[in-house]
Amino acid sequence: MGKLALYRACPILGAGLGKDRLFDPGPLRMNKTIEFVIWLLVCCALCASAAGPKHNWDLHCAQCHGTDGKGKTKMGEKLGVKDLTDPALQAKVSDEDMVKTIKNGVRSGGMTRMKAYGDVLTDEEIRQLVKLIRSFKK
Numbered sequence: 394m395g396k397l398a399l400y401r402a403c404p405i406l407g408a409g410l411g412k413d414r415l416f417d418p419g420p421l422r423m424n425k426t427i428e429f430v431i432w433l434l435v436c437c438a439l440c441a442s443a444a445g446p447k448h449n450w451d452l453h454c455a456q457c458h459g460t461d462g463k464g465k466t467k468m469g470e471k472l473g474v475k476d477l478t479d480p481a482l483q484a485k486v487s488d489e490d491m492v493k494t495i496k497n498g499v500r501s502g503g504m505t506r507m508k509a510y511g512d513v514l515t516d517e518e519i520r521q522l523v524k525l526i527r528s529f530k531k
Contacts, residue, residue: 445521449518450525453510457469461529462529463478464476464477473506477526478530483530491522491523494507495511
């Protein structure tokens with residue numbers, strides 16, 4: 394595509410050509426172009442922002458804890474994962490304890506029983522996971 398065709402096709406490039414530009418988009422068209430670019434940037438930022446708690450659960454937690462939080466998976470049974478749907482467990486463990494566990498992981502007897510996710514997930518994503526875990530309660 395030649396330079397001339399590129400300027401005709403792209404209002405952003407064409408708007409910077411000065412008085413001798415190929416077309417005059419005028420202030421209204423320039424405002425619409427700026428609005429579109431800002432809208433596009435906002436949409437991209439929202440798509441790239443923190444993933445939802447269900448996505449993070451499926452990606453980081455479900456292999457051991459199961460999609461339902463019961464821990465009835467091969468890895469969950471091997472590690473002795475607790476049933477997160479158990480009301481007694483839910484009552485006993487505070488949100489702060491859950492956040493700390495997700496951030497720092499669990500080590501026992503020289504073995505990592507749960508990976509730390511403090512460097513993988515943001516504080517907000519961890520808080521959302523805690524809310525999701527709370528929703529598993531029977």
